């Protein structure tokens with residue numbers, strides 16, 4: 503099996519660490535491209551959506567996989583995420599994990615997810631996920647374009663990196679390469 | 691108070707993921723459930739297509755048991771990845787005393803081949819088990835893990851299930867319960883403790 507190229511940085515378990523250089527800023531101001539400077543000018547009455555840490559899990563079955571992204575509304579007005587889409591899957595649903603009365607954990611589909619002014623909504627394992635139905639065969643390191651549809655800000659495109667569920671190095675049983683940092687009692 | 695407020699907000703944002711504090715004053719990061727459950731002698735088929743008696747064939751090792759299904763996009767893969775990482779933090783002799791068993795709550799879709807493919811993404815040593823619906827639910831019930839599937843299972847359906855992982859000792863008696871989201875480091879620490887106790 504081919505050795506994978508440059509490995510990504512050590513991964514401590516959760517798909518939550520910030521990824522340097524992968525922050526995607528999407529600004530809804532008319533002046534879009536030059537907008538950083540214009541933020542104060544137009545953000546007061548409008549939502550402004552910024553996204554970061556977008557990832558898609560390598561599908562473990564052909565039927566389904568999940569995607570995660572952090573959405574921040576740095577603008578001056580509330581917005582609502584009303585849907586998502588990608589060319590890499592038949593359908594994208596927004597799901598929230600809920601703890602039910604009978605002790606089970608299940609997912610419920612959400613049609614709307616509020617992203618209030620000044621707030622951050624994190625799609626992350628155990629909480630919220632984008633569920634990709636019948637995804638393409640995606641490989642770690644590829645990029646998937648996700649479209650997030652907001653009530654006010656319109657469609658915001660996010661580039662999500664495809665990540666192996668185990669992070670780098672663990673797949674296929676080559677356990678030696680797993681980083682066991684922070685683990686003091688390896689005294690041989 | 692401001693700090694407490696911030697903590698509350700963080701907890702709110704984190705939703706149920708954190709499950710608040712696991713284990714109270716017990717010796718483990720997870721909850722101690724010594725003897726609360728026993729592995730039943732139920733006959734399953736494993737991911738290699740071989741018969742697997744849950745009690746007999748799990749005996750002799752510390753066995754983590756989780757019930758889920760492969761079409762579960764979030765909780766199940768995260769838990770399996772965490773268990774695999776926890777195992778990777780153990781030294782070699784400890785790893786040999788530990789195994790993970792995944793029981794499908796969705797035997798109508800999860801056959802041995804699918805389980806094998808799915809589990810190989812985490813750790814090829816993980817065991818995947820399937821049986822009929824009746825035995826599946828009876829097993830879940832005996833382990834105190836809830837499972838509920840929709841009446842209509844024609845399209846893309848989801849199975850609700852308990853998110854906890856139970857650790858059984860080499861005799862098949864329950865020892866520790868980890869709620870969903872317990873960090874791999876904490877699980878590994880517990881495994882070291884419990885394996886050390888038994889040594």
Ligand SMILES: [Cu+2]
Pocket residue numbers: 597609631632633763764
């Ligand atoms: Cu889902």
